[in-house]
Amino acid sequence: xxxxxxxxxxxKSPNPFWLASAPPTDKKLNVLRAFExxxxxxxxxxxxxxxxxxxxxxxxxxxxxxxxxxxxxxxxISDRPLDINLREIKEVLKEFPDRALVIxxxxxxxxxxxxxxxxxxxxxxxxxLELNFGCPHGMTERGMGAAVGQDPEIARMVVEWVxxxxxxxxxxxxxxxxxxVVPTGLASVQAGxxxxxxxxxxxxxxxIDLDTFVxxxxxxxxxxxxGYCGPAVKPIALKMxxxxxxxxxxxxxxxxxxxxxxxxxxxxxxxxLGASNVQVCTxxxxxxxxxxxxxxxxxxxxxxxxxxxxxxxxxxKSVPALTNWEDLDINYHIVANINQDKCIHCGLCYIACEDxxxxxxxxxxxxxxxxxxxxxxxxxxxxxxxxxxxVDRCITMVxxxxxxxxxxxxxxxxxxxxxxxx
Amino acid sequence: xxxxxxxxxxxxxxANFADIHPPFENLAAALVEANRCLFCYDAPCxxxxxxxxxxxxxxxxxxxxxxxxxxxTIFSSNIMGGxxxxxxxxxxxxxxxxxxxLLEEKPIEIARLQRYSTDIAIxxxxxxxxxxPSTGKRVAIVGAGPAGLSCAHVLSREGVDVTVYEKESKxxxxxxxxxxxxxxxxxxxxxEVDYIxxxxxxxxxxxxxxxxxxxxxxxxxxYDAVYLGxxxxxxxxxNIPGEELEGVVDAISFIYDIRSKGFNQVKVGDxxxxxxxxxxxxxxxxxxxxxxxxxxxxxYRRTEAEMPCTTVELDLAKLDGCKxxxxxxxxxxxxxxxxxxQLHCSTMVLGEPDASGRxxxxxxxxxxxxxxxxxxxxxxxxxxxxxxxxxxxxHQYGKMWVDANSGTSIPGVxxxxxxxxxxxxVVDAVQAGKDGAKGxxxxxxxxxxxxxxxx
Ligand SMILES: Cc1cc2nc3c(=O)[nH]c(=O)nc-3n(C[C@H](O)[C@H](O)[C@H](O)COP(=O)(O)OP(=O)(O)OC[C@H]3O[C@@H](n4cnc5c(N)ncnc54)[C@H](O)[C@@H]3O)c2cc1C
Ligand SMILES: Cc1cc2nc3c(=O)[nH]c(=O)nc-3n(C[C@H](O)[C@H](O)[C@H](O)COP(=O)(O)O)c2cc1C
Ligand code: SF4
Ligand code: SF4
Ligand code: SF4
Numbered sequence: 043x044x045x046x047x048x049x050x051x052x053x054k055s056p057n058p059f060w061l062a063s064a065p066p067t068d069k070k071l072n073v074l075r076a077f078e079x080x081x082x083x084x085x086x087x088x089x090x091x092x093x094x095x096x097x098x099x100x101x102x103x104x105x106x107x108x109x110x111x112x113x114x115x116x117x118x119i120s121d122r123p124l125d126i127n128l129r130e131i132k133e134v135l136k137e138f139p140d141r142a143l144v145i146x147x148x149x150x151x152x153x154x155x156x157x158x159x160x161x162x163x164x165x166x167x168x169x170x171l172e173l174n175f176g177c178p179h180g181m182t183e184r185g186m187g188a189a190v191g192q193d194p195e196i197a198r199m200v201v202e203w204v205x206x207x208x209x210x211x212x213x214x215x216x217x218x219x220x221x222x223v224v225p226t227g228l229a230s231v232q233a234g235x236x237x238x239x240x241x242x243x244x245x246x247x248x249x250i251d252l253d254t255f256v257x258x259x260x261x262x263x264x265x266x267x268x269g270y271c272g273p274a275v276k277p278i279a280l281k282m283x284x285x286x287x288x289x290x291x292x293x294x295x296x297x298x299x300x301x302x303x304x305x306x307x308x309x310x311x312x313x314x315l316g317a318s319n320v321q322v323c324t325x326x327x328x329x330x331x332x333x334x335x336x337x338x339x340x341x342x343x344x345x346x347x348x349x350x351x352x353x354x355x356x357x358x359k360s361v362p363a364l365t366n367w368e369d370l371d372i373n374y375h376i377v378a379n380i381n382q383d384k385c386i387h388c389g390l391c392y393i394a395c396e397d398x399x400x401x402x403x404x405x406x407x408x409x410x411x412x413x414x415x416x417x418x419x420x421x422x423x424x425x426x427x428x429x430x431x432x433v434d435r436c437i438t439m440v441x442x443x444x445x446x447x448x449x450x451x452x453x454x455x456x457x458x459x460x461x462x463x464x
Numbered sequence: 465x466x467x468x469x470x471x472x473x474x475x476x477x478x479a480n481f482a483d484i485h486p487p488f489e490n491l492a493a494a495l496v497e498a499n500r501c502l503f504c505y506d507a508p509c510x511x512x513x514x515x516x517x518x519x520x521x522x523x524x525x526x527x528x529x530x531x532x533x534x535x536x537t538i539f540s541s542n543i544m545g546g547x548x549x550x551x552x553x554x555x556x557x558x559x560x561x562x563x564x565x566l567l568e569e570k571p572i573e574i575a576r577l578q579r580y581s582t583d584i585a586i587x588x589x590x591x592x593x594x595x596x597p598s599t600g601k602r603v604a605i606v607g608a609g610p611a612g613l614s615c616a617h618v619l620s621r622e623g624v625d626v627t628v629y630e631k632e633s634k635x636x637x638x639x640x641x642x643x644x645x646x647x648x649x650x651x652x653x654x655x656e657v658d659y660i661x662x663x664x665x666x667x668x669x670x671x672x673x674x675x676x677x678x679x680x681x682x683x684x685x686x687y688d689a690v691y692l693g694x695x696x697x698x699x700x701x702x703n704i705p706g707e708e709l710e711g712v713v714d715a716i717s718f719i720y721d722i723r724s725k726g727f728n729q730v731k732v733g734d735x736x737x738x739x740x741x742x743x744x745x746x747x748x749x750x751x752x753x754x755x756x757x758x759x760x761x762x763x764y765r766r767t768e769a770e771m772p773c774t775t776v777e778l779d780l781a782k783l784d785g786c787k788x789x790x791x792x793x794x795x796x797x798x799x800x801x802x803x804x805x806q807l808h809c810s811t812m813v814l815g816e817p818d819a820s821g822r823x824x825x826x827x828x829x830x831x832x833x834x835x836x837x838x839x840x841x842x843x844x845x846x847x848x849x850x851x852x853x854x855x856x857x858x859h860q861y862g863k864m865w866v867d868a869n870s871g872t873s874i875p876g877v878x879x880x881x882x883x884x885x886x887x888x889x890v891v892d893a894v895q896a897g898k899d900g901a902k903g904x905x906x907x908x909x910x911x912x913x914x915x916x917x918x919x
Binding site for chain 1 (some may be wrong): 495496499502503504505506507508509511512527561563564566567
């Protein structure tokens with residue numbers, strides 16, 4: 043058996059799967075159920091000033107019959123009284139001392155408020171704090187949440203305030219509603235945060251009801267921009283994570299990966315790109331806490347298969363494989379190949395290439411089945427046909443290098459090589 | 465042994481004749497299936513539908529909940545798309561060609577999806593087509609079956625005024641009078657005919673028989689063109705002794721009765737023999753069983769390898785508990801008191817393959833005897849040869865000869881459907897009607913492009 047236990051800034055948990063700060067971690071009852079189900083840790087739903095939530099508050103994007111590919115909410119931070127939350131946190135800590143319990147917080151924009159709130163949190167005995175610089179709706183109108191995360195200087199200031207009195211590890215949670223997460227990440231690290239987490243939700247409009255003409259979710263005939271999350275945001279979250287993992291400064295602190303993680307495979311991808319652990323919200327809201335069982339087992343078997351003994355053996359392993367476009371090898375060339383035994387003659391590769399790519403597939407008309415073959419000279423190796431082919435491993439890309447040597451764009455230009463030679 | 469009606473209760477009849485291909489229950493179920501469709505390019509399912517319905521397009525339209533668009537796509541290729549979705553032998557047509565078969569997965573339920581859209585369109589009476597302004601041209605159509613109605617619809621869309629002469633008192637042809645009752649209901653057939661007529665410009669004159677009430681010459685002089693879609697109507701005789709005995713019936717009239725009278729009005733024996741192994745034979749056998757016959761035995765001269773029906777149809781008969789005797793040819797029917805009591809058959813063996821590769825049965829010299837009280841003959845149908853001959857139309861064994869424009873040997877007289885192809889499926893007759901309309905429009909110089917799948 044591999045060892046999947048996690049140590050994030052000294053905060054230990056039996057596995058790297060934490061529940062993100064959101065409704066699943068909003069109260070004792072939920073968190074106890076989560077720990078019973080096997081979750082390694084939780085980030086308690088953000089606590090702060092008194093708020094009131096509306097209904098409805100969620101909407102979703104379905105795709106091709108799959109429900110909740112993307113999830114959207116216009117929920118604010120916890121609307122339960124602070125005292126009750128703090129008392130419940132203490133109770134949970136007693137019942138499950140082996141699990142990670144981090145509290146998310148968001149205070150008004152003053153040093154006193156952050157100090158006061160931070161102290162109250164620390165008094166519970168929680169293992170860490172997460173600064174919510176990301177809530178994209180409601181709170182921003184009051185200058186909080188994403189409004190902080192969007193301005194590196196304000197973020198720096200708030201982190202400094204918190205670090206003045208913090209006695210437990212502090213994680214700063216970044217908003218994706220910026221052109222780059224690096225400036226705020228950098229400012230926070232420079233201001234002393236112990237770790238970063240990302241992403242919070244992405245501002246969105248999930249859709250509009252074609253009968254009522256009101257965007258979703260509908261609150262008495264009106265709607266508001268919400269925060270987007272779930273499987274649909276994973277690629278964006280991974281990209282943002284990678285930029286933090288690549289930056290000289292920000293990569294020095296541990297990163298907690300968040301955004302669209304639903305399975306152990308998603309989690310491994312985040313960890314390969316530099317996350318030390320992961321947080322999950324939408325997947326748990328869609329399926330309940332029981333998904334963690336498979337997450338733990340799947341991770342374990344994968345690590346065993348790959349020969350990894352601990353999480354550290356693979357965290358960040360894929361980061362070096364991401365480089366700049368101009369460093370890619372131009373002499374590397376692949377062409378598509380259709381396995382005629384597997385082909386079911388659906389023509390999807392053909393029409394995709396014909397209409398939108400390089401007209402590299404030949405069609406031999408037949409009744410009822412056409413035959414499709416690759417015109418190798420025309421194929422630019424773009425991958426499109428392989429991506430649209432519905433049959434597993436029917437189209438493969440075969441390497442046909444243009445030259446033995448590695449040649450990148452800078453060298454290509456320097457040597458004055460001709461364009462469009464293939 | 466007896467041959468009698470009222471064998472079952474109303475509930476039993478209803479249960480026995482309930483829809484064998486039930487529709488999707490709701491949008492969600494249709495969506496799940498529709499979303500499986502790959503939206504193939506130049507899809508084999510289109511090429512294997514005789515009317516070339518743009519299957520991927522109409523299925524895609526279901527996935528986007530564009531049901532009107534979906535129904536329009538279907539009906540613009542096949543105005544009987546609703547009926548076809550219930551009666552097409554899809555295993556050898558569209559669904560048989562679906563690429564999923566090559567993945568050894570269940571093909572897309574094309575017909576059921578087709579039914580989903582068309583049922584909604586028909587029940588809401590969506591006016592999906594608009595006639596072009598009248599061209600002043602008038603065409604007479606004989607026969608309100610699938611061929612005639614499809615021809616009429618295309619002509620009317622193009623602004624031609626159509627009069628249909630039909631010998632029965634209802635439209636739909638064999639759709640109304642021939643198809644097994646567990647595939648379509650009389651109510652649906654009526655709705656379908658009404659829906660086709662709702663475009664306007666088509667008048668049906670019922671109880672008008674060509675050759676009796678009206679003549680071809682009259683039609684030729686009163687109309688700019690004539691289309692014959694009269695089907696094949698006569699059951700083939702066996703030409704064996706005893707055929708005149710009481711209790712020996714032909715499948716067409718047996719089924720006609722089931723379709724036109726109530727189920728409880730149709731007499732059926734305790735022990736029934738059905739002769740033949742085509743679609744009509746299967747329909748006769750299964751429906752005899754469902755009417756309450758105790759034992760139904762199908763008798764066929766050749767083997768399963770040569771049978772004209774599909775395996776799906778054969779399985780239907782087997783599931784209904786029909787017995788099958790392969791390699792037996794009816795030789796004589798004997799009776800008691802003028803009523804059939806025994807069917808005598810010669811056992812057969814298959815001979816050498818003939819030029820077409822089909823192995824013909826030869827008498828093996830032994831006889832088997834079945835005790836029966838009813839014999840249903842389904843040995844094929846014959847065209848209305850006398851009618852065709854008397855009007856001097858060129859033909860082959862009674863099947864009218866037509867050129868590439870669906871024209872018969874008489875200028876201005878066109879034909880199609882079963883009366884030309886000798887008897888295929890509804891969907892072929894619908895296509896024949898479209899082809900006939902195209903030929904007529906060319907002949908009349910009504911100069912617009914006809915019958916595309918596009919808007
Ligand atoms: C028992 C049986 C079961 C079948 N089951 C199926 C099935 O499950 N699926 C399928 O796709 N196909 C089935 N078919 C075949 C299908 O019904 C025919 O291919 C189709 O109906 C042919 O259409 P049509 O318009 O050419 O002819 P028909 O449907 O035969 O229509 C001809 C019309 O012309 C009328 N007519 C004939 N003579 C005259 C006249 N002299 N004057 C005026 N009117 C006249 C008739 O009354 C009829 O209304 C079945 C056929 C039979 C016999
Ligand atoms: C309904 C809902 C409420 C949320 N509330 C908070 C919150 O109070 N504080 C916070 O930091 N993030 C909050 N989030 C964001 C999540 O913690 C997480 O960052 C985001 O959902 C992305 O992860 P996922 O794709 O796994 O859902 C909320 C998300 C949802 C769906
Ligand atoms: S997409 Fe794949 S299965 Fe379809 S025709 Fe192309 S190679 Fe064949
Ligand atoms: S008309 Fe018949 S063959 Fe054509 S697509 Fe529909 S069900 Fe299939
Ligand atoms: S062949 Fe099958 S999968 Fe392809 S378009 Fe037709 S129904 Fe859809």
